[in-house]
Amino acid sequence: MKPRISPLLIALVAPLLIGADKPVLVPDISAREVQIRYSFSGAQLLLFGAVVYPGGRPPDHQVDIAVVLRGPVQPILVREKIRIAGIWMNADSNRFRSAPSFYAVASSRPIADLLDERTAAIYELGLHNLQLSPGGGALPEKERRFEAGLLDLRSRHRLYSEYPHGVEINGGVLYRAVITIPSQVPVGTYTAETFLIDRHKVIAAATRDIQIDKSGFERYVALAARRHRFLYGLTCVALSLFLGWAAAAAFRRRF
Amino acid sequence: MDIYLPIAGQSVNALFIVVLGFLVGLLSGMFGVGGGFLTTPLLIFYGIPPTVAVASAATQITGASVSGAMVHMRRGGVDLKMAGVMIAGGLFGSVIGAVLFRLLQSSGQIDVVIGLLYVLILGWIGALMLLDSLKSLGFLKVEQPETPQQRRHRWVSSLPYRWRFHGSGLYISPVAPLALGFVAGTLTVFLGIGGGFILVPAMIYLLGMPARIVIGTSLVMILAVTAGTTMVHAITTRAVDVVLAALLLVGGVIGAQYGAVLTTRLKPDLLRLALAVIILLVGLRMFLGLFWRPDEIFSIEYL
Numbered sequence: 330m331k332p333r334i335s336p337l338l339i340a341l342v343a344p345l346l347i348g349a350d351k352p353v354l355v356p357d358i359s360a361r362e363v364q365i366r367y368s369f370s371g372a373q374l375l376l377f378g379a380v381v382y383p384g385g386r387p388p389d390h391q392v393d394i395a396v397v398l399r400g401p402v403q404p405i406l407v408r409e410k411i412r413i414a415g416i417w418m419n420a421d422s423n424r425f426r427s428a429p430s431f432y433a434v435a436s437s438r439p440i441a442d443l444l445d446e447r448t449a450a451i452y453e454l455g456l457h458n459l460q461l462s463p464g465g466g467a468l469p470e471k472e473r474r475f476e477a478g479l480l481d482l483r484s485r486h487r488l489y490s491e492y493p494h495g496v497e498i499n500g501g502v503l504y505r506a507v508i509t510i511p512s513q514v515p516v517g518t519y520t521a522e523t524f525l526i527d528r529h530k531v532i533a534a535a536t537r538d539i540q541i542d543k544s545g546f547e548r549y550v551a552l553a554a555r556r557h558r559f560l561y562g563l564t565c566v567a568l569s570l571f572l573g574w575a576a577a578a579a580f581r582r583r584f
Numbered sequence: 585m586d587i588y589l590p591i592a593g594q595s596v597n598a599l600f601i602v603v604l605g606f607l608v609g610l611l612s613g614m615f616g617v618g619g620g621f622l623t624t625p626l627l628i629f630y631g632i633p634p635t636v637a638v639a640s641a642a643t644q645i646t647g648a649s650v651s652g653a654m655v656h657m658r659r660g661g662v663d664l665k666m667a668g669v670m671i672a673g674g675l676f677g678s679v680i681g682a683v684l685f686r687l688l689q690s691s692g693q694i695d696v697v698i699g700l701l702y703v704l705i706l707g708w709i710g711a712l713m714l715l716d717s718l719k720s721l722g723f724l725k726v727e728q729p730e731t732p733q734q735r736r737h738r739w740v741s742s743l744p745y746r747w748r749f750h751g752s753g754l755y756i757s758p759v760a761p762l763a764l765g766f767v768a769g770t771l772t773v774f775l776g777i778g779g780g781f782i783l784v785p786a787m788i789y790l791l792g793m794p795a796r797i798v799i800g801t802s803l804v805m806i807l808a809v810t811a812g813t814t815m816v817h818a819i820t821t822r823a824v825d826v827v828l829a830a831l832l833l834v835g836g837v838i839g840a841q842y843g844a845v846l847t848t849r850l851k852p853d854l855l856r857l858a859l860a861v862i863i864l865l866v867g868l869r870m871f872l873g874l875f876w877r878p879d880e881i882f883s884i885e886y887l
Contacts, residue, residue, distance in 0.1 A: 367827075369588040370595045406885040408692045416700075416874045419692035419883070478882035512588065512595040543590060550590040554822055562818025565643050565826050566811045569833055573650025576837035580651075 352392075353381045354535040356523040361537075363510065364544035371512045374398065374539070376435070376521055377505040387501035393437045393526040394496045395454055396506045400431030400488075400541075401517035407475050423475040426462040430515045431488050435495030435506040443526050452524060452531060456480050456489055487511040516542050591825035592636045598831055600630070605644065605835025612648050612836070613843020614855060620645045620777035620810075621709070623832065625702055625866050634695050636825050639817035641776030643829035646810040648836045649778065649803050651844075656800025663751025663797050667804045669758045670783075673765025674772070674809035681773030682816045689821070692885070699874050701775055706867030709781050713860035720853045751797060760791055765805065772813045778806035 356378035363372050376396045382388070404426045411420035436443060440455040450458045461479070463472045483489040488511065496506045504523075518538055525533040543551050553561045587598040604626055608619035620641045627637035656662050688694040747758050764786050768779035783802040787793045793801070818824045847855075 365588060367588050368586060368595075370586045404887040406887055408883050408885060410878055410881050410883070412877075416696065417876075417878050418696040422692065424887070475882070479884070482880060482882050482884065512586075513593055515593070547588055547590040550826055554591055554818070554824070554826075558819045558822060559815070561826070562815040562824065565814050565818065565824050565829060566646060568826065568830060569643050569647035569814075570650055570811070572830075572833045572837050573647035574654070576841055577651030577654055580841040 350383050352383065352525060352533050354523050354525055354533045355379045355381060356396075356521065356535045356537055358521055358537055358539055361539060363539065363541040365516065365542065365547055366544055367547060369512055369547075372510045374508050374510060374521075375505060376508060376523070377503070378523060378535075379503050380501070380525055380533070382502075388527070390528075392498075392501065393443050394498060394504045394506075395434060395436040395440065395443065395524045395526060396496055396504075396508070397454065397522045397524075398431070398433045398508050398519060398539075399429045399522075400515060400519050401429070402427045403430050403515070404428075405479075407479050409475065409478060421471070423467055423472065424464040425475075425479065426464050428461045428479065429459065430517070431510070431519065432456070432459060432483075433490045433492070433508045435492035435508060437494070437496040437498055437504070439493040440491075444529055444531070448529065448531065452534075454524070456484070456491055486513065488514065510541070514541060587827065587831070589632075589636075589825050589828050591823065592632055592828060594631070596630070596632070596828075601828065601831040602835040604630075605832035606839035607835075608644075608832075609648055609836035609839020609841075610843040610846070611839075611859060613840035613845075614847045614850075614859075619648060619836070620772075621702070621706060621775070621781070622862070622866060624776040625706075625870055627828075628698075629869070632828070633823075634698055635689070635821055635823040636828065638698065638774070638776035639814070639821060639823040640825045640829040640832065642772055642810045642813045642817065643824060643826075644832040644836050645776075645778045646807055646814065647833040648840050649807045649810070651837070651840060653800070653803040653807050656797075656803060659800070661797050661800030662804050663749055663793070663801050664804075665747075666749050666751060666754075666761055666793070667801050667808075669747075669761045670765035670768075670801075670805045671808040671812075673762035674769035674805060675812045677766035677769025678773045678809060678813045678816050680766075681770035682820045684770075685773055686820060696874070698775060699870055701771075703867055703871045703874065705771075705775070705777075706863050706870065710860050710864035710867055713856055714864065717853050717857040717860055721857065751801075754792060756791065761787075764790070765809070768805070769809050769813070772809055773816060778810055780806055 356376065359375035359377070363374070376398065380387070380392070404424065405428050406422050406424050408419040408422045410417045413420060434440065434454060434456070436454075440449055444452075444454065449455055453459055457480075461476060463476065480489060487509065490509075492506065492508070495508070496504055498504045519541055521537045521539060523535050524531050542548065585598045586595045588595045604623065608623050611622065612619035623641040623644060624637050627641065628634050685694065688697055745757050745759070746755050748755050764783065768783055771777055771779045771782070780802050783805065784798055787798045787802060788795060814824055
C-alpha cells in the first residue's frame with residue numbers, strides 16, 4: 330500500500346495555494362472502504378498525506394502532525410460489577426451519550442508535548458480528552474470511575490488506542506501513520522482527522538471519511554437477522570434439520 | 585483458520601469451534617444427551633457473548649437430535665400424543681422464558697443468572713452421574729431399598745382432567761407433562777440446553793412412562809422445542825449466529841454419528857465416569873467464575 334496519488338495531488342493543488350499564507354493539509358487513506366468478510370480478522374489502515382506550505386518551503390523548525398481515526402458515536406450503558414454476597418454481579422451503571430465506538434490517535438510526539446490541555450480537549454486529542462457526555466447527573470467521582478473503566482476496557486479490546494510516536498514525518502512535508510483496526514469494530518462511517526500542529530497551536534486540519542461495512546455474505550446475514558427475523562430463524566432451523574438428516578443419511582450407508 | 589461471525593461481531597478460530605462441536609456431538613451420540621450444557625459454557629469461556637452462545641447452542645441441539653429422533657420414530661419408540669403435550673408446554677415455556685430473559689438482560693443480571701443456573705444444574709447432574717458410575721463400577725456399595733418403588737408419584741395421579749396416552753400406556757392428567765415441558769422450554773431459552781437430562785428421569789419417575797419410549801419421546805420433544813427456541817431467540821434477542829451454529833453443527837452431527845458407533849465398542853461405565861468428571865469440572869469453573877474477581881469489572885451495553 331503505497332501513497333499512489335499524493336505527489337500528483339500536490340502538483341495539482343500547489344499552484345492554487347501559492348497566494349495563501351497558511352499551510353494546507355492534503356490527507357489520504359490507504360483504503361476508503363474496509364469490507365468485513367468471512368475471513369476478516371482486523372485491518373491496518375495507512376493514513377498519509379502531505380503538508381503544502383505557502384511558497385512551497387517548509388519552516389525551519391519542526392512541525393508536528395496528529396491523526397485521529399474515530400468510529401461512529403454510540404450511546405452506551407456502562408455497568409460495574411460489585412461483589413454482593415460473594416458473587417460478582419452488575420450493580421451500578423452509568424450512561425454515556427456520545428462514546429465513539431472506535432478511537433485511535435497517532436502523533437509525531439506525545440500529545441502532552443504538542444498542545445496544552447485546553448487545546449487538546451477542544452480537538453478531543455488523546456483518550457483523556459474524549460467528550461463522552463456522561464448522563465444521569467451522577468456524582469463527578471462516580472463519573473470519573475466509569476469513564477476510567479470504559480477507557481480501560483476499550484483500550485484492552487484495542488478499540489481505543491494512542492500511538493504517541495505513530496506519525497512519521499519525512500522532509501517536513503510528507504507524513505504517514507499506521508492504525509490497526511481489530512475484528513470486532515462496529516460498522517459505519519469513520520472519520521480520519523489530521524491536525525497540523527506548530528508551536529502549541531493547531532494551524533491546519535483536514536477530514537476524510539472511511540466506510541467500514543460488512544460485505545457479501547456477512548452483510549446479508551446481519552441484515553437478514555435484523556429485518557427478516559422470522560425467515561432468518563426459519564432458515565437456521567431448516568439448516569440444522571438438514572445437516573442432522575444429512576449426517577444420519579451419510580453414516581447409515583457407511584456403517 | 586479465522587472466520588468472522590456476523591452476529592457475534594468478532595472472528596473466531598473455525599477449527600476450534602468445529603472440534604468443540606465434534607466433541608460435544610461425540611458425547612451426545614454416546615449418552616443420548618443434547619450436549620448443550622457443555623457447548624454453551626465452553627463458548628462463553630472462549631469469549632462469545634453469553635446471549636449469542638445460548639441462542640446458537642439451541643440451534644445446534646436441533647441438528648444433533650435429528651438422527652436419534654429419526655431412529656426412534658422408525659422403531660415406534662415415540663409417544664406422539666405425549667410429545668405433543670410436552671411440546672406445547674415447552675413452546676409456552678420458551679416464550680415466557682424469553683420475556684424473563686429480556687427483563688434480566690435490561691437489568692444487567694442475565695450473566696449472573698446464567699452462571700448460577702449452570703452451577704446448580706452441572707453440579708447436580710455431575711454428582712448424580714458420578715455416584716451412578718461409581719456404583720456400577722463397584723467402587724461404591726449400595727443397599728437396595730426394601731420397598732419396591734412406586735410407579736408414579738401420587739400427586740401426578742391426583743391431577744384432574746385425565747387423558748389416555750396409548751403409546752405410554754398411561755391414564756394421567758396432561759397437566760404434568762405440560763408442566764414438565766414448560767420447565768424444559770424455559771431452561772432451553774435461558775441456558776441453551778435441551779433439558780434431556782431433566783426430562784428423561786422426570787418422565788420415568790414422575791410420569792411413570794415405560795423406559796422403552798422415554799428416550800425417543802424426549803428427543804422429539806427436544807427437537808421441536810429447540811427449533812421453537814431458535815425462532816424465539818431470532819425474533820426477540822436476535823442473537824442466533826447462523827455461522828456459529830453451522831460450524832457447531834458440522835462438527836456436532838458428525839460427532840453424534842461416531843459417538844453412536846463408539847458406545848457399542850467402549851465400556852460405558854468408564855465413559856460415564858469420564859463424562860461426570862468433565863461436567864463437574866465445567867461446573868466448578870463456572871462456580872469459581874462467579875466468586876473470583878472477574879477480568880472485566882466494567883461491561884458495555886449498547887442502547
